[in-house]
Amino acid sequence: MDAAAAAPRILANHRGVAFDLVRAIGSVECVVALEALEAYFWLEPGASDARTLKCFGDGYQRITAIAARKALAHPAATIELTSSDFARGR
Template sequence: MTMDDVLTAEPCVYSEGKMVVFVASVRNHSMQCSIARAALEQHFWLPPNADNRRMLKAFADGKSRIVAVAERRMLKAPGTPIALTAADFC
């Protein structure tokens, strides 16, 4: 199964802890998006080697900013998969 197979309502850790997958919506269009662990570590206070629970907490703490960046990317390139990296938050 790939991350594009199913839209999940709740954010979840994916790919052995390398990313958090979440859903963003713009103009009645929802898309599964992801944010890399490195982005959470560099910009959202995720400690290195943190467990999945802590990774989801870092995502939740920065969710409004993360989702806003994903939504802006969706508007710029509709239909393009959104995989946020640390560079998206610089």
């Protein structure tokens, strides 16, 4: 992971993992929903925070690639990734 970015963190409501997408023009806060990690990154339901962050780290390259594409297509202050963002053909 990029050393300049803040460490990924579990949302207070435990519905996702927040992370910073660092780009040449600045950083954007992103959130990947836990349901997406469960559906596409083999996170088991009810997993611990440590396991959730490990799963996020394992899928980091794919997650950030999709976040970057979404940020280019739909610029926003916060990018939210759901299962539909990881579906084939998107």
